[in-house]
Structure formats: structure tokens, C-alpha cells
Amino acid sequence: MEKEFFENRLNINRRHFLGKTALGLGSAALGSLLLPDLFKGGQNDSDELPLGIKHFASKAKRIIMLTQNGAPSQLESFDYKPLLNKMFNEDLPDSIRKGQRVTGMTSNQERFPLVGSKFKFQQYGKAGTWVSEIFPHIGEIADDICVIKTMHTEAINHDPALTFIQTGAQQGNRPSMGAWMSYGLGSENQNLPAYCVLLSRGKGNGQGVYSKLWSNGFLDSIHQGVQFSASEDPILYLNNPDGIDMKSRRTMLDHLAALNEQGYQEFGDPEIHTKIKQYEMAYRMQTAVPEVTDMSKEPDHIIKMYGSDCMIPGTYAANCLLARKLSESGVRFVQLYHQGWDQHGNLPNEMAIQAKDVDQASAALIKDLKQRGLLDETLVIWGGEFGRTNYCQGKLTEDNYGRDHHPRCFSIWMAGGGVKSGITHGETDEFGYNIIKDPVHVHDLQATILHLMGINHEKLTYKYLGRRFRLTDVHGHVVNDIIA
Structure with a gap:
């Protein structure tokens, strides 16, 4: 009687039930193949989504970060301040x-003499974005980029400032932004x-870069x-030594994996896996790296667009093309x-000289990505790790100065990946010293980058030393005004 009641009430019998269940199991199996981590649960001991699953639909799938190490002056690039020329010296x-705090290199100066840019500025694009004459190629892509003129940070020296942008902390031993992306989203x-x-x-x-940054x-x-x-080898030890072929390498790795698995069973150290x-x-x-690093198949118009230096390994142009x-x-x-x-x-x-090194290739990267869809x-x-002062460091002359x-x-700029194009965000005062509108902190930038990749920066965490860490620490707000 009870069986008949349910079959009539729900219009379902055992055959229908098993058929529907089989469809569900098939979908689950397909999902586990497409997303291997789907049913592993939160690997960071939380109730959050499993790793590899985005928190919401992303604007971007991948990131290329062109870090100009040493801090290019915003006053000679994208923040035009004619008042400084009028108030020279x-x-x-x-x-x-x-x-406000200054570095030990200028704290003993008796004066802080103002100095404007020696370079002329010109407006580009539909929005009239101001760009220095030493970046003419970037000026040509003004309609494709978003210039943020109000970045700011607490760090006043290179190493902590660069470490801060890359890891969210001024000290070392923190995962870099790329490591967080790999951890949260995996590889394509x-x-x-x-x-x-x-x-x-x-x-x-130059300023040094260190492996702690990645x-x-x-x-x-x-x-x-x-x-x-x-x-010649873009990755160290990429090629097999003499006398070792791929079959021998495969056999060696299989035996090594078996030994390592024994070690894992004995010690339980996840680092072994x-x-x-x-x-x-x-x-x-x-197999994959030699193919992707081979520039010989690039057509002539691409080489011309990036500049002839792109065929010289290790140059900025070559790295932009490789990126x-x-x-x-x-x-x-x-x-x-x-x-x-x-x-x-x-x-x-x-x-x-520095601008000439990067201008053409930076713009070419945007054009290249755009034409390929x-x-x-x-x-x-x-962008760099911080800005430059509006006053001169050391001796000031009509033709020479330092900052x-x-x-x-x-100032930095961003392009693609869901960012509004052809806009300038934020304003600094007429001296180019303080922010007067729409400040963007380093943690805000990091939160926005994660957001564009489909990640809630407050939910991508890792439990370590008894607390949950994240790229933005306990700070950061998404800059919605620059998101398309």
C-alpha cells in the first residue's frame, strides 16, 4: 500500500528512479574529469568552494604582469604636471x-627644489589620456588601456615595496600573487x-630581484x-644528458615515483607528493617548452611589431613576445x-633609454593579444613598486636632475581582462605629491586583480601557523570603477 502511494503520488517507480540517478552519476563523473578537484572538498580546511572552482564568473582567464623594477617616475610618464615646470627650483x-616621511637619501637636504619633466606630454585617444613623448607607442594604445594615477603604498624602499606588491606583505616567506593564482585556479x-x-x-x-618574489x-x-x-636552455636541465632518451627518462621517473610513494606511506609528508x-x-x-619558446615560426609582421630585439633572448621585447x-x-x-x-x-x-627599451614591445603585446582575440x-x-618625488634629489640643473x-x-596602467579601456582613474594634486581623488592602495589593486579572475579575495585563504592568510591580508577593496 505504501509503495503504491508513493508511485502514484510522485509518479515515479523504481525504473524511473534508477534511470534518473544514472544520469546524475554520469554528470558527476564528467564533472570530476573536467575539474579533478571538484569533489575533494576545501583543501584549506574550510567550507569554501573547492580549489579550481571560481567564486563567480571571471572577466579574465590569465594575467601578464609587466613589472618595471626600480620605480619609473610618474611625472615623466603618465601624470602630467605643468605647474612643476613653472615653479622650477x-x-x-x-x-x-x-x-611626510622622506628617505635617508634626501632627509639631510636643506631644500626640496621642485622640478618638472624635461619631456613634453601629448593627449592620446578619445579620452585625451596624457602620455609623455618618451612613450609614443603606449600613447597609440591609449584607447585600450586604463591609467591609474593614484596608486599608493606604505613601503618607501625598493625591496619591501616590490615584495609588498607581489606578496601582499613587506617581509618575505609569503606566497606571491602568481602562486596564489596557481593555488586557487590551477593551470589551463x-x-x-x-x-x-x-x-x-x-x-x-638597476635594483635586484630575488626568488622570494615568485x-x-x-x-x-x-x-x-x-x-x-x-x-640556450630556457629551463635549466630541460634536456636529457647524453645517453639518456625519453624512454629511459620515463622508466627512471616511474621507479622514482614508486620510491617516493613508499616514503609518503611511511612519513605522510604531503611535500613528497x-x-x-x-x-x-x-x-x-x-616537449612543451621547446615548442612554446621557438620564435622561428613567428611571422615577419609580428617581429616588426615587437621590434628586432624580440629575436634576442633575454631582452624585454623577447620576453613580451614569449609572454x-x-x-x-x-x-x-x-x-x-x-x-x-x-x-x-x-x-x-x-x-x-629605459622607455625606449619597453615602449614598443609593451604596446605590441596589447596589439598582438587584441588581434588574436x-x-x-x-x-x-x-608599473613599478612606487613613484618618484616632485623635487630633485641632489644637484639640480636646467638639463639634469634625479628623483x-x-x-x-x-601611476600604472592595465589593459584587457575586463578592465575599462581608454580611461584615466584618480587624480593627484597639481604638485603631483598627494592624491585628491579615488586613491588605490596596493591591496585594492590585488583585490581587483583577483576579482577579475573570478576570485573573492576574502575567500582565497590558507591556514598556516594557526591563522588564515590571504594575499590582501585583512585589507583591500575591489576598484569597481575600472571594471567594464
């Missing part, structure tokens, strides 16, 4: 400085790392950035560091 008013290409690092060096005064920190080491080199994954990734990269190829191949986060922007003296000469899903970020560190405001 006049003292910075106390009402503007307000006793199982034959390449989720996080790749490229280094280049300009002709200006560290996995307290995350599993599988998430650390893989550094590419400018040598990470090492197994790294060996397997290295094996797959032996496009890596991103196109599914690498989640590509990080470029270009050194040489620390102009404490001889700024007009050095910065013009990849810009909408690739977020590109260009000290200035964390109060600096």
Missing part, C-alpha cells in the same frame, strides 16, 4: 609635504607551469614560479621583471 611648500595547460617568470635588464640604474611561501612548492632564462608532481611536470615540459606565447598556451600567470628604473640622478637621459580574456598590468622614492602616489 622653488621649494616644495610645507603645506603640500605636511612633514598540464604540460606547462601555471606560473612563469621572465627577467630582463635595461641600461639604467616564491610559493607556505603553499605547496608546486605553486612557485618557474624562472625562464635567456640561455608535490615532488612527484614536479618531476612529472618537468617531464612534460621537455604572449605562454599566455596563449594556457599559462595562468606570466611575470616579467625589467630592471633599470632607479633614476636618483641623470633621470632625463636614463629614463629616455585574446585581450578580453588576458589581463595585462604595467627620490615617493610612495604617496604613482
Whole structure:
């Protein structure tokens, strides 16, 4: 009687029930194949979504970050301040400085003489974005970029400031942004790392970059950035030694994995499984990396667009082209560091040379991604770790000057990946010293980048030393005004 009641009431019998259940199991099986981590639960011991699942629909799928190491001056690039030219060699008013902190390099100066840019500025694009004459190619893509003129940070020296932008903390041993992306979203290409690092060096005064900037920190080491080199082998030990072929390598790795698995069963250290994954990734990269780093198949018009330097390994232009190829191949986060922007003296000469190094290739990357239909899903970020002072450091002459560190405001630009194009966000005062509208803190930038990738920055956490850590620590707000 009870069986008949349910069959009549629900219009379902055992055959219907089993048939519907089978469909559900098939969907679940398909989901587990498409997203291997779907049913593993929160790996960070929380009730959040499993890793590899975005919190909401993303604007971007991958990131290319063009870090101009050493802090390019915003006053010679994207923050036009004609008042400084009119007030040449006049003292910075106390009402503007307000006793704010300066570095030890200028704290003993008797005066803070104002100096404007030696370079002319021109308005580009439909919105009339101001761009310095030393960045004509970036000016040409003004309608594709969003210039943020009100970035600010607490750090006043290079190492902590650069570490802060990359890891969300001024000290080391924290996961970098790329490591967080790898941890939260995984890789789109199982034959390449989720996080790749490229280094280049300009002709200006350089600051060092260190492996802690692409560290996995307290995350599993599988998430650390893989550094590419400018040598014949872009990845160290990529090729097999003499006498070892791929079949022998495969056999060796299989035996090594078996030994490591025994070690895991005995000690239970999860890092052992990470090492197994790294060996397997290295094996797959032996085929994938030579293909993606081969520039010989690039057509002439692409070489011309990036500039002839793109055929010289290790140059900024070559790394920009390689970044496009890596991103196109599914690498989640590509990080470029270009050194040489620390102009404490001889700024007009050095910065013009540095700008020439990066201007054409930076613009070419945007054009290249756009013509391939990849810009909408690739977020590109260009900028340094802080800004430069509106007053001169050291001796001031009509033709030569230098600028000290200035964390109060600096400029970056972003493009693609769901960012509004052809706009300028925020305003600084007419002295280019303080922010007067729409400030964007480093943590705000990080929160916005994660948001564009479909991640709620407050929910991407990792439990370590008894507390939950995140890229933005306990700060950060998404800058909705720059999101398309």
C-alpha cells in the first residue's frame, strides 16, 4: 500500500528512479574529469568552494604582469604636471609635504627644489589620456588601456615595496600573487607551469630581484614560479644528458615515483607528493617548452611589431613576445621583471633609454593579444613598486636632475581582462605629491586583480601557523570603477 502511494503520488517507480540517478552519476563523473578537484572538498580546511572552482564568473582567464623594477617616475610618464615646470627650483611648500616621511637619501637636504619633466606630454585617444613623448607607442594604445594615477603604498624602499606588491606583505616567506593564482585556479595547460617568470635588464640604474618574489611561501612548492632564462636552455636541465632518451627518462621517473610513494606511506609528508608532481611536470615540459619558446615560426609582421630585439633572448621585447606565447598556451600567470628604473640622478637621459627599451614591445603585446582575440580574456598590468618625488634629489640643473622614492602616489596602467579601456582613474594634486581623488592602495589593486579572475579575495585563504592568510591580508577593496 505504501509503495503504491508513493508511485502514484510522485509518479515515479523504481525504473524511473534508477534511470534518473544514472544520469546524475554520469554528470558527476564528467564533472570530476573536467575539474579533478571538484569533489575533494576545501583543501584549506574550510567550507569554501573547492580549489579550481571560481567564486563567480571571471572577466579574465590569465594575467601578464609587466613589472618595471626600480620605480619609473610618474611625472615623466603618465601624470602630467605643468605647474612643476613653472615653479622650477622653488621649494616644495610645507603645506603640500605636511612633514611626510622622506628617505635617508634626501632627509639631510636643506631644500626640496621642485622640478618638472624635461619631456613634453601629448593627449592620446578619445579620452585625451596624457602620455609623455618618451612613450609614443603606449600613447597609440591609449584607447585600450586604463591609467591609474593614484596608486599608493606604505613601503618607501625598493625591496619591501616590490615584495609588498607581489606578496601582499613587506617581509618575505609569503606566497606571491602568481602562486596564489596557481593555488586557487590551477593551470589551463598540464604540460606547462601555471606560473612563469621572465627577467630582463635595461641600461639604467638597476635594483635586484630575488626568488622570494615568485616564491610559493607556505603553499605547496608546486605553486612557485618557474624562472625562464635567456640561455640556450630556457629551463635549466630541460634536456636529457647524453645517453639518456625519453624512454629511459620515463622508466627512471616511474621507479622514482614508486620510491617516493613508499616514503609518503611511511612519513605522510604531503611535500613528497608535490615532488612527484614536479618531476612529472618537468617531464612534460621537455616537449612543451621547446615548442612554446621557438620564435622561428613567428611571422615577419609580428617581429616588426615587437621590434628586432624580440629575436634576442633575454631582452624585454623577447620576453613580451614569449609572454604572449605562454599566455596563449594556457599559462595562468606570466611575470616579467625589467630592471633599470632607479633614476636618483641623470633621470632625463636614463629614463629616455629605459622607455625606449619597453615602449614598443609593451604596446605590441596589447596589439598582438587584441588581434588574436585574446585581450578580453588576458589581463595585462604595467608599473613599478612606487613613484618618484616632485623635487630633485641632489644637484639640480636646467638639463639634469634625479628623483627620490615617493610612495604617496604613482601611476600604472592595465589593459584587457575586463578592465575599462581608454580611461584615466584618480587624480593627484597639481604638485603631483598627494592624491585628491579615488586613491588605490596596493591591496585594492590585488583585490581587483583577483576579482577579475573570478576570485573573492576574502575567500582565497590558507591556514598556516594557526591563522588564515590571504594575499590582501585583512585589507583591500575591489576598484569597481575600472571594471567594464
